[in-house]
Amino acid sequence: MVKLSDVAALAGVSPAAVSRVLSGDTTLRVSEGTRQRVMAAAQQLDYVPNHAARSLRTSRTSTIALVVPDVTSAVFAELARGAEDEAGARGLAIVLGRAERLHDDRDWLRRLVGEGRIDGVILQLPDGTPPADLESLVVQDTPIVVINSVDDGPLSTIVLDDAAGIRLAMDHLRRLGHTDIGFIGGLLGSATGARREAAFRAAMAEAGLSPEEAWMTRLGYAGTDGRAAAVRLLESATLPTALVVANLNAALGVLAEIHDRDLRVPGDISIVAMHDVWYADATWPPITTVRMPLSELGAAAVVALADSGSGVIHTVLDSPAPQLVVRRSTAAPRAGG
Amino acid sequence: MVKLSDVAALAGVSPAAVSRVLSGDTTLRVSEGTRQRVMAAAQQLDYVPNHAARSLRTSRTSTIALVVPDVTSAVFAELARGAEDEAGARGLAIVLGRAERLHDDRDWLRRLVGEGRIDGVILQLPDGTPPADLESLVVQDTPIVVINSVDDGPLSTIVLDDAAGIRLAMDHLRRLGHTDIGFIGGLLGSATGARREAAFRAAMAEAGLSPEEAWMTRLGYAGTDGRAAAVRLLESATLPTALVVANLNAALGVLAEIHDRDLRVPGDISIVAMHDVWYADATWPPITTVRMPLSELGAAAVVALADSGSGVIHTVLDSPAPQLVVRRSTAAPRAGG
DNA sequence: CTGAAAGCGCTTACAG
DNA sequence: CTGAAAGCGCTTACAG
Structure with a gap:
């Protein structure tokens, strides 16, 4: 694997400079010449930053967990697609979790978070989860967005209209x-x-x-x-x-x-x-x-997580509005009806 | 977050000793007394190892990607469940990927691998993927298991019977x-x-x-x-x-x-x-x-990945055998038929 | 604008 | 059986 210092060597600059260029440092204190040479070197070497190193250094993982009660449910596929697309666009990975784990192995989420594997959690609660269980999910200030479930409580929520x-x-x-x-x-x-x-x-x-x-x-x-x-x-x-x-x-x-x-x-x-x-x-x-709008719900959850820090939110996703799709299972009642 | 050195301090041993105890070092050169004190300290502090640090050090991620063409397909849910269960039992996380990405963004998998985010890939190919595209997936010796798709070629495969x-x-x-x-x-x-x-x-x-x-x-x-x-x-x-x-x-x-x-x-x-x-x-x-046996296919793929190193395999999952589930859509042909 | 240095939290040869 | 030390590959104050 080619690493940062390889790029630095090729570009004739310090690793620090490469890091600044490649991370698009906000306080862009880099000359155009340096930037160009670094970019060229990175491209030439096909450099890809090591995730573990970056994560260890920054304490951010660019990964979120998507925890759902049932992958076979009518809603999951579209939800996942929306979340996946939005996550992909933001360079985030999505790890899959099954909500049963929350019951079977109560430490599972805590461990995932504790290990520093994820930055946040999108969670669709199993139907009828007691409110008390929600409290127990409030983990080490890892943002959690509960979707398509409860619409209030101690955790952020986004629900459909x-x-x-x-x-x-x-x-x-x-x-x-x-x-x-x-x-x-x-x-x-x-x-x-x-x-x-x-x-x-x-x-x-x-x-x-x-x-x-x-x-x-x-x-x-x-x-x-x-x-x-x-x-x-x-x-x-x-x-x-x-x-x-x-x-x-x-x-x-x-x-x-x-x-x-x-x-x-x-x-x-x-x-x-x-x-x-x-x-x-x-x-x-x-x-x-x-x-x-399920894919939008998935996307909104990713956005909420990515932009979190704004504290607990409770949102009703009312746009785009639900749409009636008329097929053949509905008609006027029979005259005698 | 409590870290290794905190446990070491509490137990009165070196970080190295803690690491050895907690990782269940194969060449168990640790006295029973030390082990006990370390375990007690770890438990007391609710210690969870930092994943990024471990990953950076070992170059292993305990994460595999599950890449499928279509989450809404008949087969996905069960497949995912089997993979998820097996992965969970082995302490592996599963990141979700959509196979379209392989086309839309040809570098996506390469990047995921390059970043060192995953140890391996379970891949269900979209129907009709040209064999040439398979070659291009043979990435930096990251194990890939292609499932429920082709049954030969340069990558490992597992197919249903x-x-x-x-x-x-x-x-x-x-x-x-x-x-x-x-x-x-x-x-x-x-x-x-x-x-x-x-x-x-x-x-x-x-x-x-x-x-x-x-x-x-x-x-x-x-x-x-x-x-x-x-x-x-x-x-x-x-x-x-x-x-x-x-x-x-x-x-x-x-x-x-x-x-x-x-x-x-x-x-x-x-x-x-x-x-x-x-x-x-x-x-x-x-x-x-x-x-x-779709869940078994998912599990088998995880196992194949976890135990990989055995080189390219081509397996037909013939056990458990397929089962006929008789419902009401089949009957004897009509007399005139 | 740029570099040297420290350090994120682990693991693992290497000594002892 | 155990510890000190190095180092995995980054980022980021801190100097200059």
Whole structure:
């Protein structure tokens, strides 16, 4: 490996000068001639600074951890892409972590931080993480941004505009003429679930409708959760003409259960789900969704971390706004409906 | 941050002794008394070694890069989980990379390696990567393991037992009585696609059947690719009674297109797909799949990297064997079929 | 504008 | 069995 002193030797300057040139020293006290010779030498030798040495010296790692509960979730891929792109543009690396580790091995994050491997953490909490667990994450002044989870507390948070998303879904259904609307929500204790449910209730109230509690479930975001929710909901004496599903994954399960009972979507029941992932377009029927700005959330988290030092923030990412993606799972309720 | 010398001071020994104790020096030249005092001191101070310093000194990073073409792919999540678990157990961190970077920014991997940020790379090649590009990845003796892609070449490779997987799917269909079987494959130029297609042809030949070329497509693994393949295939004068789809994602698209044409699965056409992901169970009908050992592949790649030095290897991961997961997308062909 | 020097926190031959 | 010393490759006050 070619090192700083090699470049210095070739350029005929001191290592210090090379360091200053290459790091784009803010107080640029370097002559143009020196700069040029250094740049030429570095290029010629294909010099790449040693990360460990720089990190040891500066106590900065240019690395952040992305800790998520579930890589298979509807939201992860886009989130990761946004984070990765923003990180890449800033020369930051992203190390992957699974949120289960926070439970299985409580020292894991502390160790990662303690070893000085990361400058900060982007953390999506598993649904229903007790607030007490949050406190325990406040580690040695390493910045942590909690995303798509809680929207207050001792750690910085960035959340999606869940209320706007739900409103979009509800507007769509209302415009189609639905009044009997059910809600398939996140886990009881899930922060996003609570926000989405609250937004659903608010939208119903605004429309002068009162939600039918038998049509509301809180079983979670996974496909199997959605299916279980549908099983329960479809037991009701009367059925809603439309469902707002708080997560696309759950919506797949709902769809499967509805098919199983030989009901029709959207003929018997319309479905609109939060989050837009490729498979929303590959189900039968394709599912109308609300596209949330997930890649932007990932990017925003990286930015927040990179620019941190501003203390704890609590942000709702309301731009770009959620977008309704109309597919074939929604239609006007049947005349008899 | 508490450092080595703090532990040494508390234990009343030299930093060197602490280092030896804590690193579990192979040539354990340390008395039991010293060891105990050091351990006690380290525990008391909650000592965690500084990663940068250790890395600078040893030139090892305990970090590997996991570079994949697409985090949304059917295979990624499980792969990542397997890699993450194995890495975690070995105290290795995993940094995430997107394979597009290999194209967009040809120096990216070289830089990552050059900076000394990683000890090795697990790389899933984008489908159809030209062999020449492989050569260019042979970087400064940093071990690279190419997974689920090519199965030979200048870099180490580990692939799934695609042939066994396809054979399982074919056996299932043959046992149900199918003879008119189509194949929806990976991209032309995709190594996995080629292996799966070859296995399909072999299985057909073994059964004394000759594949109908109009029923074979090579459009890729994405949902939209599957749909495009189905569009083309369903134009044929006669239709197959069953399809082997080389990737579950594509199978969703196939299913959607079949629905769109008011054909029935499995009534008109049976479908069996490679890879088993949660949503195979949440489609309508749920899809019969072949479960491939993806998490084991991820783990094996980590192991190969960690134990590398053994030179270039080419491995087919044939254990655990692929497993058929029978759901409702396959049935005997209709009498008239 | 530039260089000499110290030091970030470890590990590891080398002595003893 | 243990310690003193050197050094991994950088950066950054401090002089000049």
